[in-house]
Structures are given as structure tokens and as C-alpha cells.
Amino acid sequence: MSKIFYTKTDEAPALATQSFLPIVKAFSKTADVTLETKDISLAGRIIANFPDYLKEEQRISNDLEELGELAKKPEANIIKLPNISASIPQLKEAIAELQEKGYALPNYPDNPSNEKEQDVKSRYDKIKGSAVNPVLREGNSDRRAPRAVKNYAKQNPHSMGAWSKDSKTHVATMGKEDFKSNEKSLTIDAATKVRIELSQEDGSVKILKDNIALLAGEIIDATVMRKAALMAFLKEQVKDAKDKGVLFSLHMKATMMKVSDPIIFGHAVEAYFEDVFTKHAETFASVGISSNDGLENLFSKLNDLPAAKKAEIEKDIEQTIENGPDLAMVNSDKGITNLHVPSDIIIDASMPAMIRNSGKMWNAQGNTQDTKAIIPDSSYADVYTATIDFCKKHGAFDPTTMGTVPNVGLMAQKAEEYGSHDKTFEIANSGSVKVIDINSNATLIEHAVEKGDIWRMCQVKDAPIQDWVKLAVSRAKATQVPAVFWLDENRAHDAELIKKVNLYLNDHETIGLEIKILAPKEATEFSLQRMKEGKDTISVTGNVLRDYLTDLFPILEVGTSAKMLSIVPLMNGGGLFETGAGGSAPKHVEQFMEEGHLRWDSLGEFLALGVSLDFYGEKNNNAKARILGDALDSATEKFLINDKSPSRKVMEIDTRGSHFYLALYWAEALVNQDKSAELKATFEKVYGELRSKEEQIAKELIESQGSTKDVGGYYLPDSDKAAAAMRPSQTLNSILDAI
Ligand SMILES: NC(=O)C1=CN([C@@H]2O[C@H](COP(=O)(O)OP(=O)(O)OC[C@H]3O[C@@H](n4cnc5c(N)ncnc54)[C@H](OP(=O)(O)O)[C@@H]3O)[C@@H](O)[C@H]2O)C=CC1
Ligand SMILES: O=C(O)CCC(=O)C(=O)O
Numbered sequence: 257m258s259k260i261f262y263t264k265t266d267e268a269p270a271l272a273t274q275s276f277l278p279i280v281k282a283f284s285k286t287a288d289v290t291l292e293t294k295d296i297s298l299a300g301r302i303i304a305n306f307p308d309y310l311k312e313e314q315r316i317s318n319d320l321e322e323l324g325e326l327a328k329k330p331e332a333n334i335i336k337l338p339n340i341s342a343s344i345p346q347l348k349e350a351i352a353e354l355q356e357k358g359y360a361l362p363n364y365p366d367n368p369s370n371e372k373e374q375d376v377k378s379r380y381d382k383i384k385g386s387a388v389n390p391v392l393r394e395g396n397s398d399r400r401a402p403r404a405v406k407n408y409a410k411q412n413p414h415s416m417g418a419w420s421k422d423s424k425t426h427v428a429t430m431g432k433e434d435f436k437s438n439e440k441s442l443t444i445d446a447a448t449k450v451r452i453e454l455s456q457e458d459g460s461v462k463i464l465k466d467n468i469a470l471l472a473g474e475i476i477d478a479t480v481m482r483k484a485a486l487m488a489f490l491k492e493q494v495k496d497a498k499d500k501g502v503l504f505s506l507h508m509k510a511t512m513m514k515v516s517d518p519i520i521f522g523h524a525v526e527a528y529f530e531d532v533f534t535k536h537a538e539t540f541a542s543v544g545i546s547s548n549d550g551l552e553n554l555f556s557k558l559n560d561l562p563a564a565k566k567a568e569i570e571k572d573i574e575q576t577i578e579n580g581p582d583l584a585m586v587n588s589d590k591g592i593t594n595l596h597v598p599s600d601i602i603i604d605a606s607m608p609a610m611i612r613n614s615g616k617m618w619n620a621q622g623n624t625q626d627t628k629a630i631i632p633d634s635s636y637a638d639v640y641t642a643t644i645d646f647c648k649k650h651g652a653f654d655p656t657t658m659g660t661v662p663n664v665g666l667m668a669q670k671a672e673e674y675g676s677h678d679k680t681f682e683i684a685n686s687g688s689v690k691v692i693d694i695n696s697n698a699t700l701i702e703h704a705v706e707k708g709d710i711w712r713m714c715q716v717k718d719a720p721i722q723d724w725v726k727l728a729v730s731r732a733k734a735t736q737v738p739a740v741f742w743l744d745e746n747r748a749h750d751a752e753l754i755k756k757v758n759l760y761l762n763d764h765e766t767i768g769l770e771i772k773i774l775a776p777k778e779a780t781e782f783s784l785q786r787m788k789e790g791k792d793t794i795s796v797t798g799n800v801l802r803d804y805l806t807d808l809f810p811i812l813e814v815g816t817s818a819k820m821l822s823i824v825p826l827m828n829g830g831g832l833f834e835t836g837a838g839g840s841a842p843k844h845v846e847q848f849m850e851e852g853h854l855r856w857d858s859l860g861e862f863l864a865l866g867v868s869l870d871f872y873g874e875k876n877n878n879a880k881a882r883i884l885g886d887a888l889d890s891a892t893e894k895f896l897i898n899d900k901s902p903s904r905k906v907m908e909i910d911t912r913g914s915h916f917y918l919a920l921y922w923a924e925a926l927v928n929q930d931k932s933a934e935l936k937a938t939f940e941k942v943y944g945e946l947r948s949k950e951e952q953i954a955k956e957l958i959e960s961q962g963s964t965k966d967v968g969g970y971y972l973p974d975s976d977k978a979a980a981a982m983r984p985s986q987t988l989n990s991i992l993d994a995i
């Protein structure tokens with residue numbers, strides 16, 4: 257019999273699971289639904305990949321690999337919570353925590369000097385960054401705010417910072433010699449294999465990657481970001497931010513674009529701290545400081561130096577900050593800047609948060625200030641420029657009246673940038689990079705490159721494109737809302753995609769539907785204008801815009817992307833149900849440790865479980881599972897109407913209290929249905945008890961707050977301690993245990 261696979265992940269969502277999963281298990285049991293947990297946490301993935309270093313009893317199965325295989329089967333039914341896409345500093349922290357817990361794992365070798373270290377590094381590099389989503393996402397993405405969520409936001413609008421016409425906030429982007437401007441693209445006629453090679457100036461040839469299999473109809477693109485142009489751009493921005501008196505802030509995605517963006521981040525650190533890096537180049541090299549890992553790592557490595565040297569460097573850094581433009585802060589109280597950790601500022605969440613906050617970010621004094629948002633590559637920067645310009649002109653959006661922009665995103669089978677991880681290279685020697693067809697020996701794409709340039713290739717297969725067009729048409733039909741393909745005919749890759757979109761639209765009945773193709777800037781303006789007028793518009797986008805827009809619009813519309821329904825209809829018939837569109841909210845864990853209050857909003861989990869149960873019922877002919885799913889949907893609506901989402905403040909309802917109310921309403925809905933007398937009878941008792949003890953349970957849950965919490969670890973918490981911390985109401989626990 258098939259099962260629902262529920263993922264164990266990291267940080268706030270993993271804590272929330274400790275409280276929510278016991279409820280889900282207790283309820284599902286009554287409908288003969290089997291649930292199994294799979295560990296895709298960062299710690300779990302590390303442990304699973306190093307069995308040869310570990311004791312027998314420490315070894316665990318490779319759950320990600322198993323789920324990846326399952327995702328290709330029609331019976332797949334996976335509930336996927338957000339997991340950490342680890343930057344190098346996070347990966348190193350996780351390794352250190354595991355070593356401390358007795359796992360004899362090797363250190364991450366920054367500069368491997370032998371084969372063994374090379375093997376260790378390549379295993380860790382597979383775990384690093386966005387390593388889970390591309391494996392599980394064997395389908396395209398359908399993300400939207402359900403009607404109940406929109407209605408809730410209209411009645412309970414979140415705060416929106418006012419915008420002023422003379423805000424100095426702006427986006428700075430390269431526009432030349434970047435990934436967008438240097439892109440070349442073509443569609444492959446017949447299946448073949450290609451290799452990527454670097455012809456170096458001394459005449460020698462270095463193979464960067466061999467035997468890349470391409471299918472007929474596959475689109476490939478390749479491009480290069482030039483280091484010299486990037487450095488000149490970044491230095492200009494440092495100066496300009498100082499001149500204009502705005503915050504210097506860098507926005508990119510070092511997690512998802514795990515090869516290119518940490519390098520770009522490192523260049524920004526070096527551009528800002530140019531004097532420091534020039535003066536101390538040798539010292540930095542001697543202790544293995546890499547600008548790519550950020551300031552936090554730099555400061556910790558200074559401890560390996562003699563005290564006087566350390567003090568001298570710290571003073572130079574302080575001086576540079578004092579003389580330079582103000583830096584945007586991640587945490588002003590703790591002195592954590594935008595340049596501390598590459599994974600701290602992730603563009604999909606950071607730009608909308610800034611736009612929601614009047615276009616301001618935090619400065620070192622803990623005040624908000626206008627900002628220069630630096631987005632080096634110009635591929636999608638226009639979207640934010642257009643949004644900022646729109647807010648300057650029209651003022652902030654009004655959540656009580658604005659429309660919605662759902663998304664249909666192309667991402668199946670490592671589409672587009674998801675497939676670039678193993679085809680992105682920091683160029684070691686000047687020359688030219690060529691993509692060569694192994695069968696015909698023809699050069700398909702060629703770029704002249706210099707040392708330090710970042711070259712990358714992406715691919716997108718034909719079948720996912722067909723599936724994406726089909727999904728877009730079906731959403732447009734289901735909602736009768738205009739659908740816009742965000743594609744720019746002047747961009748090489750998009751021009752290839754446009755040909756296919758026009759071709760595959762012919763496969764569908766589209767009479768009466770409004771379907772457009774607009775470049776990202778125009779698509780943003782079109783959608784924002786409609787949104788302001790209370791009208792809805794479907795955005796149909798490639799992979800990166802899928803990521804950006806499914807935080808941007810939800811954060812403006814409903815305050816957070818945690819409330820999104822996030823479905824991935826898998827191409828082979830299964831279902832992957834993601835929980836919201838946000839990340840793993842590290843800030844929330846910090847608050848939980850300090851104050852015992854967790855403000856993770858599990859609405860995404862509730863929505864995902866609802867569709868997963870429904871899907872389960874349909875696939876397994878299990879009527880009770882569908883009743884359970886329907887009841888959960890009604891419960892979620894009531895939950896929203898009664899506003900039982902976690903509060904941000906300690907001693908008010910938190911994640912655990914919100915789960916209790918969901919259970920209460922879920923039981924109530926099962927009592928109120930008439931399709932299954934058996935379920936009704938079971939839940940009459942449960943509901944009666946939950947209702948009569950509501951006050952007692954709510955009190956026990958609140959009283960457990962207000963003190964520090966210890967769950968025995970960050971990346972690998974102690975599951976007994978975490979369960980105890982997340983299930984503090986004995987009254988609730990015993991009712992659930994009795995189901
Ligand atoms: N699908 C996945 O697996 C994803 C994973 N990630 C990973 O998550 C980590 C953290 O990423 P980051 O960019 O900081 O993004 P997060 O989404 O974790 O955090 C940004 C902010 O979003 C809000 N938020 C997100 N989810 C919730 C929720 N359920 N309830 C309440 N508020 C929420 C909070 O903002 P506020 O304070 O404004 O309320 C939060 O501080 C990274 O490792 C990243 O790679 C990121 C995105 C998706
Ligand atoms: O894969 C990742 O690292 C993050 C993905 C993400 O942010 C998203 O899917 O919205």
C-alpha cells in the first residue's frame with residue numbers, strides 16, 4: 257500500500273514538526289493512512305553520505321536518494337518542508353556539531369591536496385547549497401494563495417510600510433558583461449552528448465565537463481559574468497552608496513546558485529574591504545581566509561593569528577566600515593552585517609521584506625534607512641526596479657483590496673539554473689570556453705574568457721516545457737484569469753523558450769483565455785497595475801522568477817509566503833506537496849531558544865496535508881482519507897477566520913498553540929460531516945475532550961513560554977528534548993495518545 261512521506265528537515269520547520277506530526281499521525285490512523293518520516297535535514301544528509309567514517313550504529317539510510325527515486329513513480333506522495341540549503345559556513349558548523357556529538361566526520365577541505373580530500377570535498381559539495389529541491393522537484397510548480405488565505409489577509413491586513421516619492425532606495429545592476437548580456441542559447445535537434453572545454457592561451461585544452469547527455473528538443477544556454485566588469489561595478493556601488501547616503505546591501509542567492517553566487521558575494525566583500533584585503537593579502541592566505549565565506553568566518557579565523565596582528569586587522573576593518581557607506585544589517589544588535597554570511601541575505605525573501613518595509617533596511621544603529629540594493633546580474637533585477645518605481649509612484653499596496661499573482665514555474669528535471677550547479681566554473685586561465693558536440697565535433701557555443709570570470713551552462717528539457725505550458729493553460733482555465741509568460745524576446749534563452757511556448761500552446765484549447773508573453777519588466781508593470789486594481793494575474797515563469805515571485809507577491813499580498821499552497825504535480829503522476837514558499841527561518845529558532853516562543857506559521861503544512869490526503873484518497877480508493885482531507889480544509893478555514901496563527905510575541909499563542917487549535921477544528925469538522933459514521937463516532941469523543949479542556953491546554957502551552965529552551969543541538973537536536981519542548985501540554989498529549 258502506498259504511504260504519505262513526511263519530511264524531517266531543519267530549524268523552525270523541524271521544531272514545528274515535533275508538535276504537528278503527532279497530531280497528523282493520530283488523525284491519519286483513523287482513516288488507515290500510513291505515514292512515514294524521511295530525514296532530509298542537513299545533518300541527516302551529511303551522516304548518510306559518510307558511512308565509511310562512522311560506527312555501524314551511527315549510519316543511516318540515504319533518505320534523499322530514496323525520495324528522489326520515489327518522486328519518479330506514480331505513487332509518490334511526499335510532503336516536503338523547507339530545509340537548509342547550506343552555505344559553506346553553515347556546512348562547516350553542522351560538521352563541527354556532529355563531530356562534537358561523536359561522529360568521526362572529516363573536516364571540509366577548502367583546498368584538497370590529495371585524492372582522499374578531493375573525495376571528501378566532492379561528497380560535501382553535493383550536500384551543499386540547494387541540494388534537496390532539484391532532486392525532489394520532478395515536476396513543475398504551482399504556487400498560489402488559496403481564497404481563504406486571501407480573504408483572511410483582506411480582513412486582517414498585515415502592516416505595510418508607507419512609500420515616499422523621494423525615497424532614495426534603488427536597485428543597482430550591471431547590465432553589461434553579466435550573465436544576462438553574455439547569454440547564448442540554442443535548441444538541440446537530435447539527442448547527443450556535449451563536453452565543455454577551456455582552450456587556454458598556451459594552446460592546451462582543459463576539459464571542464466565531459467559527456468553531458470542532451471535530448472532532442474532540449475534548450476541549452478551558456479553565459480559568462482566577467483570578473484573585471486563585476487569588480488568595477490561593485491567598487492562604483494561602494495562609492496555611490498557613500499555619496500548618496502544610502503545603505504550598501506547585496507542581494508543574491510548563494511544557496512540556490514551555489515557555485516556562482518558565493519564567488520560574487522566574495523567579490524562584494526573584497527570590493528567593500530578593498531584596502532584590508534590588499535594590505536593583508538598574505539596574512540589572509542596564511543590562515544586560509546576566503547572572502548567567499550564572509551566576514552563572520554574572517555573574524556573567527558583571525559583567532560589563529562598573533563594577538564597584535566589580529567587587533568591590527570580588526571582595527572583596519574572597523575576603519576573601512578567607518579569611512580565606507582553604511583552597511584545594511586542582518587542583526588543590528590549583534591553587529592551582523594549584510595556581508596557576514598553568504599546565506600544570510602537571500603534575495604527572494606530579502607527584497608520583498610525591504611519593499612514591504614518602505615524600501616528600507618536596518619543600519620548599524622538599529623534604525624531603518626534607504627537602501628542601494630545591489631543585484632549584480634541584470635537578468636531579473638528589472639522586476640525589483642519596476643516594483644520599487646511602482647511603489648514610489650503609487651505608494652504602498654493595500655492588502656485589503658489588492659489582487660493576487662499566483663505562479664506556474666518551470667523547474668522539473670533540473671530545469672534552467674537548477675541544472676547549472678555542475679556546469680558552473682570559475683575560470684582558472686584566460687582563453688575560450690567551448691561547448692562541443694561530441695558526435696559532430698561542432699562548437700555549439702563559445703565565449704572568450706579571462707581568469708576569474710564565472711562561466712555557466714544551463715539546460716531545460718523539452719518534456720518539462722510541454723508540461724509547464726499545459727499547467728499554465730489549465731490554471732488559466734480553472735480560474736479564468738489572464739496568464740502571462742514572463743519571457744524576454746531579447747534574451748537568448750527566452751527567445752528559444754518563446755518558440756516552444758507558441759508551439760505548445762497550439763496543443764491546448766485556449767479560446768476565451770487571455771495568454772500573453774511579456775518581458776519581465778513589462779510583466780511586472782502589467783501585473784502590479786492589475787494587482788492594485790484588485791485583479792488577479794497568473795505569472796508563468798522560468799525557475800529563478802518562480803523563486804523570486806513566490807516570495808515577492810505573497811509577502812506583499814498576505815504578509816508571508818508561509819501561507820502559500822505550493823504543489824508540484826510530478827511528471828510521472830505522483831504528488832510533491834511543499835509547505836509554503838518560504839525557507840527555514842533561522843531567526844525563529846533563535847527566538848525559541850531565548851524566549852521559548854516559536855512563531856513558525858504552519859499554514860503551509862496544513863494546506864499541503866489537505867491536498868496530500870485528498871490525493872492519497874484518490875490514488876488508494878480510500879474514501880476516509882478524502883473525508884479527513886476535506887475536514888482539514890474546513891478546519892484551516894476556521895483557523896484563519898478565528899485568527900489562530902502564531903503571534904510574534906512571547907506569552908501569546910505560538911506554533912504549538914496554533915497546532916492545538918487546528919486539531920480542535922479538524923476534530924470538529926469530522927464530527928460535523930455525514931459521509932463516515934465511523935469517523936464521526938471516533939471524533940465525537942476527541943472533539944468533546946479537546947473542547948472541554950481548551951482553556952487548560954491553551955494555558956499549559958502559554959505557560960511553557962517565557963524561559964530559555966534547550967533542544968540539545970542546532971543541526972542535530974536531541975529528538976527527546978525537542979519533543980519535550982514542543983509538546984508541553986500533557987492534557988493535549990494524552991487526548992492525542994488515546995485516539
Ligand atoms: N523550500 C525550501 O526548502 C527553502 C529553503 N530555504 C532555506 O531556508 C534557509 C533560510 O532562508 P531565508 O531566506 O532566511 O528565508 P526564510 O523564509 O526562512 O526567512 C525569511 C523570513 O520569512 C518569514 N517566514 C518564512 N517562513 C515563515 C513561516 N513559516 N512563518 C512565519 N514567518 C516565516 C520570516 O519573516 P518575517 O520576519 O518578515 O516574518 C522570516 O524571517 C536557507 O537555508 C534557505 O536556503 C529558503 C527558501 C525555501
Ligand atoms: O532550493 C533552494 O535552496 C530554495 C528554494 C526556494 O527558495 C524556493 O523554492 O522558493
Ligand SMILES: [Mg+2]
Nearest residue numbers: 604803807837
Ligand atoms: Mg524561494
